Amino acid sequence: MVTTGHRGGIGATGSGASRFFHPGERIRERYPAAAKGRVTGAVITGEGMRRVAKRMQMCYLVRISEYDEALEFYIVKKNFRVDVAPETPFESEAQAVMPVAIPPPVDDARASLGNIVPNVFQGGRAGLAEEIEQLRAEGIEVDDDNEPLPEEAAAPPPDPEGTQYNWEKPTFCPRRVN
Numbered sequence: 001m002v003t004t005g006h007r008g009g010i011g012a013t014g015s016g017a018s019r020f021f022h023p024g025e026r027i028r029e030r031y032p033a034a035a036k037g038r039v040t041g042a043v044i045t046g047e048g049m050r051r052v053a054k055r056m057q058m059c060y061l062v063r064i065s066e067y068d069e070a071l072e073f074y075i076v077k078k079n080f081r082v083d084v085a086p087e088t089p090f091e092s093e094a095q096a097v098m099p100v101a102i103p104p105p106v107d108d109a110r111a112s113l114g115n116i117v118p119n120v121f122q123g124g125r126a127g128l129a130e131e132i133e134q135l136r137a138e139g140i141e142v143d144d145d146n147e148p149l150p151e152e153a154a155a156p157p158p159d160p161e162g163t164q165y166n167w168e169k170p171t172f173c174p175r176r177v178n
Contacts, residue, residue: 006082006083006085007082007085007093008047008077008082008089008090008093009086009089009093010044010045010046010086011044011087012044012082012084012085013042013043013044013082013083014080014083015038015039015040015041015042016038016039016042016079016081017037017038018036018037018039020079021039021062021064021073021074021075022052022073022074026071026073030066041065042062042064042073042080043062043064044061046060046061047059047060047077047090050074052074052076057076058077058092060074060075060077060080061073062074062080109176109177110176
C-alpha cells in the first residue's frame with residue numbers, strides 16, 4: 001500500500017470522515033450526515049478484512065474515545081488518515097524492498113541519444129524548406145504552394161471497399177533503422 005503520510009499500526013491515532021466508519025448506525029447518532037462530521041482521535045487496534053460496499057476490503061479496526069470501550073469500529077484503510085505514527089507499523093505496510101528491474105538489451109539500430117520525435121515531426125516545420133529542396137534534388141515533384149488543385153484535375157482513384165487505414169506517428173527514425 002502506497003501512502004504519503006504515516007503508516008498504520010496498533011496504537012496509531014488518526015481521523016476519517018464519519019460516513020466511512022462502520023457500523024454506521026452508531027456513528028450517525030453522534031455525527032449526522034448533514035453535518036459531514038469528521039471523527040478525530042480514533043485509535044487503531046488492529047487490521048483485518050471486512051465487507052464494505054458489497055466486497056471484502058482491508059480495514060483498520062479502531063476504537064473511538066467517545067464510545068464504549070467494548071465497541072469497535074472499522075474503516076477502509078484508504079479512507080483513514082494516520083496522524084500519529086505507531087511504534088511498529090503493520091507488516092502489510094512495512095516498506096518492502098523492490099527488486100531492481102533489469103532493462104532489456106538495446107537494439108543499436110533503434111537507439112537514439114535524444115528525443116527523435118522532433119526530428120521526424122517538427123512542430124513548426126522549421127526545416128520545411130530544406131526538406132523540399134532535398135526532395136526536389138531526388139527528382140520528386142513537390143507542390144508547396146498550398147493552393148487547391150484546379151477543377152479540371154483528375155480525381156484520385158477510389159479506395160477499395162473495406163480498406164482501413166491506420167496512421168501512426170513513428171517513435172523511431174525509419175531512415176536510421178534502414
